[in-house]
Amino acid sequence: NAGVMQNPRHLVRRRGQEARLRCSPMKGHSHVYWYRQLPEEGLKFMVYLQKENIIDESGMPKERFSAEFPKEGPSILRIQQVVRGDSAAYFCASSPNRPSRGEKLFFGSGTQLSVL
Amino acid sequence: QQQVKQSPQSLIVQKGGISIINCAYENTAFDYFPWYQQFPGKGPALLIAIRPDVSEKKEGRFTISFNKSAKQFSLHIMDSQPGDSATYFCAASFLNSGYSTLTFGKGTMLLVSP
Numbered sequence: 001n002a003g004v005m006q007n008p009r010h011l012v013r014r015r016g017q018e019a020r021l022r023c024s025p026m027k028g029h030s031h032v033y034w035y036r037q038l039p040e041e042g043l044k045f046m047v048y049l050q051k052e053n054i055i056d057e058s059g060m061p062k063e064r065f066s067a068e069f070p071k072e073g074p075s076i077l078r079i080q081q082v083v084r085g086d087s088a089a090y091f092c093a094s095s096p097n098r099p100s101r102g103e104k105l106f107f108g109s110g111t112q113l114s115v116l
Numbered sequence: 117q118q119q120v121k122q123s124p125q126s127l128i129v130q131k132g133g134i135s136i137i138n139c140a141y142e143n144t145a146f147d148y149f150p151w152y153q154q155f156p157g158k159g160p161a162l163l164i165a166i167r168p169d170v171s172e173k174k175e176g177r178f179t180i181s182f183n184k185s186a187k188q189f190s191l192h193i194m195d196s197q198p199g200d201s202a203t204y205f206c207a208a209s210f211l212n213s214g215y216s217t218l219t220f221g222k223g224t225m226l227l228v229s230p
Binding site: 004033035040041042043044045048055056059091093098103104105107108109110 | 120162205216217
């Protein structure tokens with residue numbers, strides 16, 4: 001039973017390019033979350049998605065960032081026109097149910113984005 | 117505004133000693149307090165969690181102590197082992213609009229020396 005799969009593990013982009021980060025949740029999980037971890041910072045919530053729906057994007061920057069979780073295929077976090085400040089580790093997590101009290105999140109190993 | 121403050125930033129403990137990590141929160145609506153453990157190159161994994169209706173929860177060598185009035189909670193690792201060396205994150209959440217999202221502390225890097 002594979003865990004949450006994220007790819008790529010490492011992604012290098014030049015300023016102005018686009019970054020696409022992929023996340024395949026655990027089998028049977030239809031709820032996906034993206035978190036960003038800056039150096040020496042905790043994980044910051046970005047967005048919560050359910051299949052084909054964005055439930056909560058309150059943590060997403062208003063510009064350049066978007067996320068989707070289509071009916072088929074992985075969830076995608078897309079960052080357009082990347083800047084150096086976007087360099088961070090991006091973690092995806094999934095759960096089988098809507099995250100109520102005590103819902104356990106399963107995290108992937110993350111994508112380390114480096115912007116040159 | 118940092119809603120969950122964690123200390124210390126780093127901690128070195130000798131093998132067999134007790135590791136203590138503290139967290140304080142501001143939002144009294146929080147009602148679920150998990151701790152996550154993260155090894156280098158890996159994602160965080162749930163270690164132990166507590167709800168505010170109890171003051172302590174113990175699972176093996178790991179214990180959470182919770183002080184609702186002070187809005188503080190802490191993780192105690194008894195008989196610390198080198199394999200416990202990792203980064204530990206406290207977190208908090210509350211139910212809002214039918215779901216909850218986790219707010220994390222900044223993390224504590226624990227090194228247990230042999």
